[in-house]
Amino acid sequence: MAKELAVVTAFGKDRTGLVAGVTRALAESEVNIEDLGQTIMQDMFAMMILVDISRCKCDFETLQKRLAEEGNKLGLQVLIQHKDIFEYMHRV
């Protein structure tokens, strides 16, 4: 099955369990992690995850809601956007 890539971005105040919380929610939805990067910007935790949603158990909007809910629990803002927006905007 062809991959369908999206970018998950999470920001918030750094604390333990952030990576675990977000990645667990992804795993439970059968979303595979392709690449992962994180950084601390102005004391804020910022994580970017490239994911494959082609085998995701739910539709895109449900996954979006699920991640936002998980983010609320962890005090994070969690977004997921289709990778084409980054591909289009940042690559000639």
Added chain:
Amino acid sequence: MRYSPEEILQTIKMVSNENFDIRTVTLGVNLSDCSSPKEDELCENISHKLHSAAKNLVPEAQRLEKKYGVPIINKRISITPISTVMASAVAKSDVEEGTKVALNVAKTLDKTAGELGIDLIGGYSAMVHSGLSHSDEVLLESLPKVFSQTSRVCGSLNVGNSSVGINLDAINAAAVKVKEIAEATKSQKGFGAAKFVVMCNAPEGIPFMAGAFHGYGGAETTINVGISGPGVVKNAVAALDAGADATEVSETIKKITFKITRAGELVGKELASKLGTTLGAVDLSLAPTDKTTDSVAEILEAIGVECAGAHGTTATLYLLTNAVKTGGAMATSRVGGYSGAFIPVSEDSAMNAAVKDGSLSIDKLEAMTSVCSVGLDMIAIPGTTPWQTIAGVMADEMAIGVMNNKCTGVRLIPVPGGKEGDDVDFGGLFGKATIIRMSKRSSEKFVTRGGRIPAPLHSIRN
């Protein structure tokens, strides 16, 4: 990682902090085949065609907003200039009788747009640069009733172009109607006039209101996209060193516009494909809103004039428009519509602040329109302004467009009871305006000559 954290965060910051959005996706619908000599059949055909073409427009656009995380503010429809579509239905009536048919057509458009979840539908329009047909006269006569009795319908008149010149008779008729529309919508401070624009060289494929219409050369349907992001451009310019020269400013605007335009093209292409149509035009115009940080005037100020209206404003606007076009043209091969920068006074809080404190006059705004799109836009004027003066403003603006081979437009709101310096709030995206100072000198002798100002000679250019 395939994308750097900076790239990802820049995109997110553009949306969350800088009001980046796709300002509008507008579905152009060809209504030519809806014509009928029977009024009821005409209205039914229009309603049916719009429903079948646009039923998925709003839900599909909403899905794309979520998929890409970029808001699409307006979902709209443009149609074939209605004067042509209703011509056979009014052919046997006199103008007064025909007006009833026209109003019924407008109400059908209004109702159908509402049913489809569309806030504005454009194309209650006529092309009258060479003269008025019977149906055009009916349309013109119906304007005050249409804009006071409908809420979603927008219209335009094309009164000149570079190959035939300027139709002064049409301008005079339009100027009279602008006053009547404002008077008919007195309880909304003349807001009806905000839904009507007089243009020259009107391009097909405009996605923005009030000038949007589906061109005669268009397919059955097409998607036109209006991008936005004055806040993004302003922040990019503001982040430059104070020592950056004009070329560097231009380079910065080009690069950021490329990104904004690409997002517009991505959304437009995908939406067109979902609706079974094609992407027509991506309009590069930077469209402000009355939110602070979403202003074209603030970009000019970031480039370096103290306030919009200061000497140097026209040059900074030229720098901006030219850089936007250059960056945008690299990003999409579908450049179309107005593609410049809008300077609507009421919709741009910093622009209006400059009018309010006397820094920006209608004369300077007119000069600015020679280097941007789309003319004198959303300007509140005293309600007592004579129609001959409004016609004079329109004629000036059309002269700039026709002579320079570009589109220009005039959307003035003569506020009933309003005096110079009064503040008027039109609400929502239409913003607030301070009534501008108009020349007290008369244009009457000139405009009432009527007739047509011949087409410009373009071989001896000075």
